[in-house]
Amino acid sequence: MPNISDVARRAGVSTATVSRFLRGQHVRAADAIRQAVEDLAYRPAAAARSLRSGIHYAIAVVVPDVTNPFFAGLVKGIESVCRSGPYNVFLVNTDESVDLEDSVVADIMHRVDGIILAPATEQDKTPARIKQAGIPVVFADRELPGERFDSVLVDNAGGARAAAVYLAGLGHTRIATISGPLNTTPGRERHEGFVTGAEDLGIALPDEYIQIADFREAGGYQAMLRLLALPEPPTAVFCANNLMTVGALKALYSMRVRVPQDLSIVGFDDLDLASLLWPPLTVIDRPTVEQGVLAARLLLARLAGHGSPEPQRVVLSTRLIERASCTAPPAGRAGQGR
Amino acid sequence: MPNISDVARRAGVSTATVSRFLRGQHVRAADAIRQAVEDLAYRPAAAARSLRSGIHYAIAVVVPDVTNPFFAGLVKGIESVCRSGPYNVFLVNTDESVDLEDSVVADIMHRVDGIILAPATEQDKTPARIKQAGIPVVFADRELPGERFDSVLVDNAGGARAAAVYLAGLGHTRIATISGPLNTTPGRERHEGFVTGAEDLGIALPDEYIQIADFREAGGYQAMLRLLALPEPPTAVFCANNLMTVGALKALYSMRVRVPQDLSIVGFDDLDLASLLWPPLTVIDRPTVEQGVLAARLLLARLAGHGSPEPQRVVLSTRLIERASCTAPPAGRAGQGR
């Protein structure tokens, strides 16, 4: 592997001149250097450059689950913005584990110039870490109480409330929720939005209609099974994220429960295949790619020093996509829950 | 940010001793050093370490499309293996672009110790790059002609052939394929496997039944539309990957074509939601997570110097999962294609 001295020698200049040329400054021997770089297939050693300058030309995107289509969309948005800039984008998966997130972030902190983070939980020690390292961070989708950081969020509470209103409007009173972990921003906000939304309409959710799961498919599956095993099962269920919705649908399918005749279901987060399912799934949708775009812009602005001093907090709104997984409660059961 | 000298001073030892301690060697002042590290919240600067030792403690996984559930599974397998080791896993997306892949790989080559690569095409200059850098690479899913590398593949041809046999066995003769790019390993192998599989059964695919798309959802959608617009549309279609299958299904749905009554469809690659679709989708499945596990093991073995000198080439087999998207051709049309 050639180094900068090899290039300098071949081009008949000093290493300083080569370095300047590489950084885009105007130098007399530009052509000769370009030629030497090409002949030797020279690429600057990233480690040496970082060590000396403190700049890594890379950012990290840390997400709990790359498998989740929502994060895939987020990443897509981030990359579309970063593609044109000088920053490499590294994706890091934490598998919804706080410990893994912590150790992984501690490691990459020294390898990147900024981080876009969707933290595993709200009891996260990670941000303290990052703050100490002094590199900019943008929170995506999830937020931390207390500390103020740049963040791009969605109106979780509003979206969940809309789901409650919609279900109530259809005539349901026996409404259940399969919520995410209450120590995550989306888990807590969607849960509260849905429950208070229902309460405001005079519908109280009994304890057994409140299932707290883990944002994963298996969790949604189990939760739905528990709901179905109840002496008086609900007539409508809200699932707080896409993966749990899939799990719930599988449970329904395996128990031969018909949707929406026997049970109505609304999910938070659209699914690419939602329209192809039977029945087509009614969901609360949000702009995932745009969320990534905005997060990336925020981070890039910080890195460029353009950012305003105070943390920015962007909240995107959701919308209900009505398809066919909800209808009025079954005749024999309507209103029975009151 | 504290450095190793700060720690050494505080613990009353030399930097060399601290360095040894950090690398796990037995030192007398272990307790004092541990304490100093903790007090200062010291973390070694990755750049300095890499520069000096040439080791990055990181590997990169380069894939064409993180959005594709197949790659998500692959990544899951890779991470499960690497979790316990000293290597960070960075995921890099190339958006199915050769140019992007090339520039991205050129960049990360100097930041990681090894690469697991699913190359965008077979005309790739990337491997030459990597070879020059001298770091180990394992090919996943896709392969390059000529050069021999470690690789973990699936029996694309066999799987596609099985699809042809299955469709023919149902009585179809007007069989079409929506294939992927023929300059990618899976694109070419699945295409040839399907076409020759059909030929061996005495069924020739007319040109207009051969649609070459791009492994993306939109491509599958367009291809299916073209097929449906034919004067004599096929009675059965094979889709060479999951994303194109989704696109094709959407096209069918929008044109009100009933599956499988009007048209049978088999996809390559299972979909998490395949069983929930209407009708449940029949597919050629393959072990995606296992593919990642094996690729990671191969790479780790190379990094540890354990690998056998010759490149390993692992080929996993596929299996047909029969659900309900295929049936015999419509009565009025059967055999008409001959």
Add this chain to the structure above:
DNA sequence: GTGAAAGCGCTAACAT
């Protein structure tokens, strides 16, 4: 606009 030289933080010889 250019070159000489120092030094980023760490690890690996080498010596003890």
Add this chain to the structure above:
DNA sequence: ATGTTAGCGCTTTCAC
């Protein structure tokens, strides 16, 4: 088992 020292490849004063 430990300390001393050189130097990885680059960028950045500083002097010209």
